[in-house]
Amino acid sequence: xxxxxxxxxxxxxxxxxxxxxxxxxxxxxxxxxxxxxxxxxxxxxxxxxxxxxxxxxxxxxxxxxxxxxxxxxxxxxxxxxxxxxxxxxxxxxxxxxxxxxxxxxxxxxxxxxxxxxxxxxxxxxxx
Numbered sequence: 001x002x003x004x005x006x007x008x009x010x011x012x013x014x015x016x017x018x019x020x021x022x023x024x025x026x027x028x029x030x031x032x033x034x035x036x037x038x039x040x041x042x043x044x045x046x047x048x049x050x051x052x053x054x055x056x057x058x059x060x061x062x063x064x065x066x067x068x069x070x071x072x073x074x075x076x077x078x079x080x081x082x083x084x085x086x087x088x089x090x091x092x093x094x095x096x097x098x099x100x101x102x103x104x105x106x107x108x109x110x111x112x113x114x115x116x117x118x119x120x121x122x123x124x125x126x127x
């Protein structure tokens with residue numbers, strides 16, 4: 001597989017994971033993989049949905065619990081927590097974390113930069 005093909009496949013997996021997480025949030029409670037499959041209405045195979053849920057479980061983006069003979073699935077965090085998880089995943093995929101973070105911070109609007117500084121100061125005070 002060539003490098004661009006691998007990148008497209010990762011992007012497709014990421015897009016599908018995002019859609020599955022969105023469906024779980026819309027559900028508002030625990031749902032089965034079959035419910036997710038039906039809700040996405042994209043002609044996805046049940047095994048594909050299970051694979052995506054398994055990947056999300058490994059990434060700690062979802063939780064599951066047994067109900068009867070199957071599992072029910074829930075998002076592990078609210079929307080803000082999931083956005084933070086995505087940001088960490090992007091950062092973890094980069095070689096030079098310092099450069100990525102520096103670029104991110106310098107591109108923030110002034111109000112967001114101020115908020116980030118306040119949050120960092122608050123976090124440092126807790127430690």
